[in-house]
Amino acid sequence: MKVIHLISGGDSGGAKTHVLSLLQNLNKTITAQLVCFRDGPFADEARKLGIPTRICGGNNVLRVRRELSRYIRQEGFELIHCHGSRANMIGAMLRKSTGLPVVTTVHSDYRLDYMGRPLSRLTFGTINAYALRKLDYRIGVSDAMVDLLISRGFPADRFYAIYNGIDFTPAPPPKMERLEYLRQLGVDADENSVVVGIAARLNPVKDMSTLIRGFAAGYASCPRLRLVIAGDGEEREKLGALARELGVEKQVTFAGWISGGMDQFYATLDINALTSLSETFPYALTEGARFHLATVATAVGGIPHLIDSDVNGFLFAPGDFEALGTYLAALGNDDALRHDMGEKLYEKASTHFSIQNTVDTQLHIYQEILRRHRRPARARDGVVICGAYGRGNAGDDAILEAILQEMRSIDPDMPITVLSKDPKSTRLTYRVQAVHRSSILAWHKAMRHARLYINGGGSLIQDVTSRRSLWFYLYNIRAAKRAGCQVQMYGCGIGPVTRESHRALAAKVLNAYVDVITLREPDSREELLRMGVTVPRILLTADPALTLRPASDAEVDSVLLRAGIPPHGKYLCFALRQWKGFDEKASVFAQAARYAYETYGLTPVFTAVEKHLDPVAHRQAAANLDIPRYFLDDAGGAGTIIGALARMDAVVSMRLHALIFAASQGVPLVGVVYDPKVSSFLKYMGQELFVDLDSVTSENLCAMIDRAVCQTGTPQSREEAVARLQEMEQRNVTVARELLDL
Structure with missing residues (x-):
């Protein structure tokens, strides 16, 4: 090349x-x-x-x-x-x-x-x-x-x-003793001092004012702290005046540009700091990680990809000098914490951000660009995917994530367009072209160029939440077929469709315009047959979200810690939602939470799948609880939610995808059924611990928690059921490959 x-x-x-x-x-x-x-x-x-x-x-x-x-x-x-x-x-x-x-x-x-x-x-x-x-x-x-x-x-x-990578071969030993070097720089330090350092230009983007204000706040709680600034720039005089104003002139040293390399500088520090308003991925942090330095930085650019906050470093919002001061004081006063964070940061940085990783990534990028450049032009190419995306529901977005992974496994270079309620968020999260669901001209144009249209998972063909939603998806299916696309309904559920006119309309459209329907559970197949859908090929598969994997332990730890949850406790997860009849049953979940805490020592963790709606139900259920409890209102994407649920001893859920995520990790389940899709999934995987929302009582819910927590021999059967479903899910991909003619 x-x-x-x-x-x-x-x-x-x-x-x-x-x-x-x-x-x-x-x-x-x-x-x-x-x-x-x-x-x-x-x-x-x-x-x-x-x-x-x-x-x-x-x-x-x-x-x-x-x-x-x-x-x-x-x-x-x-x-x-x-x-x-x-x-x-x-x-x-x-x-x-x-x-x-x-x-x-x-x-x-x-x-x-x-x-x-x-x-x-x-x-x-x-x-x-x-x-x-x-x-x-x-x-x-x-x-x-x-x-x-x-x-x-x-x-x-x-x-x-x-990401910028560096050579993590061990640094040479310092040429000068620590105190001698610090005094040469002009630092007023002794053996007990904890030295905070930064190497950066003194310009507005680096926001050194926040650094000095944060240092002053930290110094008030930890007089051991000293600050060394290596660099120069147009803000030098202004920053010196600020240090004098805050009374830390003697504790802050402006060392200017360091000559002869930076190894001695980093070897002398105890804490590496960065306060930039904007960054890509600064070398200063990986250089500090190379020297096992505890690090405090703004959560900008690619920095959160290196630092898992509260796990291997501390992150704060740009300009928040009070948070910076708190973190500097904590590290200055706790030698063990400082050492532990430095070691964890070195471990991650040396594994994921070496120069060899950077080179390998660049070579992979070149190969992909050349492959895409040489790809034969096709009159019709790629996929349009339509579903309930961009609404803040982690379950629906997990379906999209899984489908995208599977499409890229078929052809990594295929054009993909997603219809989304929030196309900007979808573009940012999944790096695909996305258009708004209301942009009729835009998605018609995409359909005219695509080969395959995917009605993307979930229970889209239903009229319980909205009849307009049903009409929208049926219209899209019809429009895609008329535009010349092959049409697949992908690992989906069907129903409930309650009105007879809607059932007749759905049957007419699906029979006329769909090529293949792959279903995530058998009950949906029975519903299609009752509706009179017989023309498309119908296959039993499984929910695409079963194929997703958890995020790394460090990422999950960080999510839990930000919510104030110790990462490795004994927990019972509740994943609830507002629904008709929930208000009358909210106290049942509180009673079950208290029972599990007093009987098994399981602390309740109320985990949101739809972050904009579920926390309301969780606060309602926990309103009168007088035991410890936690709220995980925003666990991030599917990977971190799956990782968080994997830490639970059992999961009690109304949310289907909380059950799917937990099942994929072998966690014991108790389902509370507000919609037939919940019981359909649980029956499909051989799970019998579920109860209708209308029928749930503290007695039967506690009894099911007993069985979930105590039942012996279940993990293997759960794992076998999940493995069977994951294998069946691959039929979704096989069908898509056939329709794409690849």
């Missing part, structure tokens, strides 16, 4: 480190040619690292384009990779003349690159913003940078994320 990298040649900071370390290591596997638009220190350093480097200078961009076009053709490059605004402009001009795919790495927010320089922002910033939209693919240095650009209207399915 031969890739040409374009860069201005005047870059510094994280972008410079990223490009040079990446190209140095890429050239061990492929040819990665560097072209700079000016000579100087950047190009000199590249040559010293053994990176093939060429200078293509001058202000005549047309001449530069001609020269590069000729060079690219002569040398047989396959891909053009840009870094920075000038390279983006030239790359956009090279697309047509070379016919090659062009990708850019976005190292920072292009709207902030010229902060404080209005003329440069107006000229270079405008050109760069335009050029970015003309390139084929974009790589964000962190998922957060990708999300930022998608939120600004860039196509969601043309993005990749990469």
Whole structure:
């Protein structure tokens, strides 16, 4: 593989480190040619690292384009990779003349690159913003940078994320004793001091004012703290005045730029800090992790991908100096906590954010871009997926996540469009094209180009929650078939459809416009037959959400800790929802929670599946509880919810997908049935512990909790049932592959 990298040649900071370390290591596997638009220190350093480097200078961009076009053709490059605004402009001009795919790495927010320089922002910033939209693919240095650009209207399915990696080989021993080095920097420290450090430019984006205010707040509770700031910039005088105003002038040291490398600096610190308003994925944190430093940082950019808050570091909102002060004091006063967090951060960073991981990711991105570039054009291609997405319901969104994974397992490059109530959120979460459910012209256009339409899981064909919903999905099915799509109803449930007119309409549409219906449980098949649906092929499968996996232990720990829940306790989960008759039964759940706590020592955890609605039901159920209890109002996405439910000793749930998630992890279940889909799923997996909401009492619910907690020999049978359903679920994928003719 031969890739040409374009860069201005005047870059510094994280972008410079990223490009040079990446190209140095890429050239061990492929040819990665560097072209700079000016000579100087950047190009000199590249040559010293053994990176093939060429200078293509001058202000005549047309001449530069001609020269590069000729060079690219002569040398047989396959891909053009840009870094920075000038390279983006030239790359956009090279697309047509070379016919090659062009990708850019976005190292920072292009709207902030010229902060404080209005003329440069107006000229270079405008050109760069335009050029970015003309390139084929974009790589964000962190998922957060990708999300930022998608939120600004860039196509969601043309993005990749990469993280800055470093070499985690053990650092050489310090050249100087700690106290000697600190005193050389001008720090008033002794053996008992806990040194907080930061290496950054002193400019507004780094928000050093918050750092100094937070340090002053922490110092008031922990006089051992000292602060060393390595760096310089336009805010130096302002920050010095702030330190004097807050009475910490002697405890804050402005060390200026550190010469001779940063190893000695990081080896001297106890706590690494970062207070930026905006970041991609800063090297300063992985450098600190390399030295096993406890870390406190703002939750911006890709930083939350490295730091699981309260697990291997502390995160706070930009500008929140009080939270920063609290965290600094906690770390300063607790040597064991500081050591433990530093070790956990090193373990994660060295495993996931090494330079080799970065290189492997970049190579994978190149391979995928070339594969997509060479993909044959098809008159009809890809999938349109329609379901109850973008409403804040983790169960429905889990279905979408599972379907997307399965479509990508069939063809990782297929175009996918999702109809969503919140298309922006869907684009950000799943990196697919998404249109609003009400944008009729947009989804009609997508259907005319797609090969397959998926009516995507869940109980969409029902009229209990809304008759308009039923009409919407039936209209979509009809429109998709008329637009030329194959139509699959995917791992779905059917009903209840209560009105006879609706049953007749549903049967008419499904018979006329659906090719295959795959069902998540047998009761839905019986309902289809009763409705008179006989034309489509009907197969029994399972819910796609059964295939999803839990998030990492650290991510789950962080979610639980943010909710104030100790990660490894003895818990009984309640996943409830508002429904007709719930008000009269809310106290039953409270009585069951008290019984489980007093009998088995299980603390109730009320866990929301639909975060906008379920907490109301949970507060109602727990209103008069006088025992310890926790509320997990927002457990994040499907992965972290599954991971949280896996920590429970048993789950009592009205929510179907809480039962599905818990079942996939082998957790004992008790179902409270408000809708036939709940009992249908439980019967399908051989589970007999369920009761109708209308019939639930404290006595029968407590009896079922007894059986769930105490029944012997059940785990193996649950695991066998789940494995059977997961195997059956793959029929959904097989059918989709057939309809796509792949």
